[in-house]
Amino acid sequence: MSETLVITGAQLVGAESADIIVEGGVITEIGTGLSRAGARVIDADGLVALPGLVDLHTHLREPGYEASETILTGTRAAAAGGFTAVFAMPNTSPVADTAGVVEQELALGEAAGYATVQPIGAVTVGQKGERLAELGAMATSRAKVRVFSDDGFCVFDPLIMRRALEYVKSFDGVIAQHAQDPRLTEGAQMNEGVVSAELGLAGWPAVAEESIIARDVLLAEHVGSRLHVCHLSTAGSVDIIRWAKKRGIAVTAEVTPHHLLLTDDLVRGYDARFKVNPPLRREEDVLAVREGLADGTIDIVATDHAPHPSENKACEWQAAANGMVGLESALRVVHQSMVQTGLIGWADVARVMSATPAQIGRLSGHGTPLEVGRPAQITLYDTSVDGVFTEADLHGRSVNSPYLGRALPGRVEFTVHGGRLTVDGGSLVEGVNA
Secondary structure, eight states: OOOOEEEEEEEETTSOEEEEEEETTEEEEEESSOOOTTOEEEEOTTOEEEEOEEEEEEOOOTTTOTTTOOHHHHHHHHHHTTEEEEEEOSOSSSOSOSHHHHHHHHHHHHHHOSSEEEEOBOSBGGGOSSSBOOHHHHHTSTTOOOEEOOTTSOOOOHHHHHHHHHHHGGGTOEEEEOOOOTTTSTTOOEESSHHHHHHTOOEEOHHHHHHHHHHHHHHHHHHTOEEEEOSOOOHHHHHHHHHHHHTTOOEEEEEOHHHHHOOGGGGGGTOGGGOOSSOOOOHHHHHHHHHHHHTTSSOEEOOOBOOOOGGGTSSOGGGSOOOBOOTTTHHHHHIIIIITTTSOOHHHHHIIIIIHHHHHTTOTTSSOOSOTTSBOOEEEEEEEEEEEOOGGGOOSSOOOOTTTTOEEEEEEEEEEETTEEEEETTEEOSOTTO
């Protein structure tokens, strides 16, 4: 059950500080000097009030890979990072390519209670790229899937990609592409460039991403459908998306926090926490994706939260798994890489980390402004503190964060999901559905 909350002195984005009253899971009043008898009072003086964050790209691993993460542990991590909704990628076991699996994920998210879990359906059966999955059945299931992706694998066959784009038009769906030409990246271990040449590691060239994006925006234009580009990472990709948008193509794109901050120089230490797909790129690419996010070419920030057991990272570089956890650190990294650099303000953060991801995923009840009558999805963030990111900041099942030991600004002090506190004074609330 939701509780009555009186949030006092919160700094509203683009407005003065105000009090917010939450009743029955809804914002019922905004003003000054507000009170309610018997309500829980939250002192938010000096805290930025954002609409609850929405992550369009999360790997929750359940069903099948619970050693890495579960829907319960993953949504606890999400709440700790200020997220009230996450879209769960389908590379589970079994793959989320049927109505039954996506409905199971939805139910597990509801039972956990820390964040809304919106399943993403696979584009192809088993993510094998051979034939379309049950897109219509997933769309009309209780999960109401609107985003489909084979993330982890590229939908490489252009005919299958065209058919998928055509199919989802009937229910306003979107295909989220993992843009990676598998032939150009066979055996790749890191970004192709100066550092890979020095280390003698097989390179992942930028063109492997850019060529797929170029093909797919043209396919989306041809069939008049929506395309979303996952984890865009290169300067050339930004240029292609910018061109496509000027042409009027219905394409959106995301960038991860780690591609906004980290470079391939970090690979020199062979620390597998920095091994990810797409790989960390050059400083020039980092600057280009920051600019692309700032000018609206890139629409959103998405974490690509990818937990792995320690043994899959504590090994030699070539054998290590790709991926990083990112839910707890995402807002802090965006704060450092985009806000502290003056590239965007907090209204932009609300747009790229809440409003637009919810809109792309057609997720109702999230991403809306903090206004009277709106669902109470709220993140209260302290911009005035700094701290070293440690394992104590992680609340999922895996600890493969690239930020351990790194100083990051800010802290999520309170997260309100559906009118219920999931984070209270910087600490997770236990048993939110008890």
